[in-house]
Amino acid sequence: MTAAAAAHPHPTPQVRPATAADLEPIAALHTAARAAYLRGRVPNAPFDAPAEHARRREAWARVLHGDGTPALCAIRCDRVVGAAAYLPHTSTVRESGATVTLHQLHVDPAHWGTGVGRALHAACLRAWHIAGFTRAGLDVLWHNHRARTFYTRLGWCPDPDRRPAPDATHLALTLTLAPPAPRPASAGS
DSSP: OOHHHHHOSSOOOEEEEOOGGGHHHHHHHHHHHHHHHHHTTSTTSOTTSHHHHHHHHHHHHHHHTTSSOOEEEEEETTEEEEEEEEEEEEEEEETTEEEEEEEEEEEOGGGTTTTHHHHHHHHHHHHHHHHTOOEEEEEEETTOHHHHHHHHHTTOEEOTTSOOOTTOSEEEEEEEOOOOOOOOOOTTO
């Protein structure tokens, strides 16, 4: 093993648009990720049962077959190891501008803590910046402390406009996005 390989045992994932061909690996990693974080709360529940996989597959099939939800996947060593999808709300303009919702971000549990989630998040931020979004939102399960810590480290904070109810299972988070850079004036202006 080279010194560089020892220093970085996990190669940087490549992030690209997800396609219909990615459906099965995305559904499988989403099912595994969901089972891993929910098992901590309900240890004996069958979160990775075939019915759960079928639900994840059906949801991702809608995304990947053109429901208008952009989707990305992270590839490492020719294997899909993470996926993200977001919902643009270009018709919803508030004082803070156009918003986007991070609808899904899942990483294969075998790749947690290896930079896959950060790579997907960074790719989403680039896409949102290019599209001109100024605010992003997401909902995270209240008891999913791993995800909440991940998003907090990336600058997300509780949405002051969406306070959780006392019996809430989700926490709404928001992220203010940098405004698009102004276009330089043309030489003829």
